[in-house]
Amino acid sequence: MIKYLSLQLLVLIISITASAQKFIEPIVGYQVSPKKYYAFSQLNVGVQTVLLNKKKKPFFLKILGSLPLANKSLDTAYTTNITLPVMNLAQKVIRPLGFEVSIGKRFILPINSKHNLFSFNLNAGIVYQRLQVKYNFDQKNYILLNPQKTVSRVGGLVGFQIEYMKVLKNGRFFTQIGISSSPINKREKNQNNFNFLIPIALNFGYSIKI
Secondary structure (H helix, E strand, O other): HHHHHHHHHHHHHHHOOOOOEEEEEEEEEEEEOOOOOEEOOOOOOEEEEEEEEOOEEEEEEEEEEEEEEOOEEEEEEEOOOOOOOOOOEEEEEEEEEEHHHHHHHHEEEOOOOEEEEEEEEEEEEEEEEEEEEEEEEEOOOOOOOOOOEEEEEEEEEEEEEEEEEEEOOOOEEEEEEEEEEOOOOOOOOOOOOOOOOOOEEEEEEEEEOO
């Protein structure tokens, strides 16, 4: 499945790279995934290249990294050492990391004015997510029952964004809010009490003609 998605993505990129007009768009933002038990959050840093075809329809190629903001919580560790308290707190830290490569299209709405553009975007591609789990406690004397484990997955991605773009004298500023899928792949049995992210993102960018 991953090989098929990679091939389709390559074919789409090649098919639109002959466009006459191109824009480069740095992106920063924040995203959160309100999933079961955990609201994982990340900082987004990326860039996309926008290509206009002969009909001036904007396609884009996006590369986005999602940097982890640590999610901290407490679990309970136990011991059989009668000289120590039976239970002790263990700090659990989960760091969600993500990386995506996708291609998409802006559908510009007809309500736009010369300097204010509204659109909705659809994109699809490949995403990698890694949820790293670490514990901090006295591992010499205490043990955890059913500890959570680091997990990762690569899979397909589909996303949707609503976007506002302000046309300036020397560029274009835009902001967008959207949602993306978790990695679409063969599901494996997950022993953790959390799942991969379905992020809701608020991103900002600046469009520069090249």
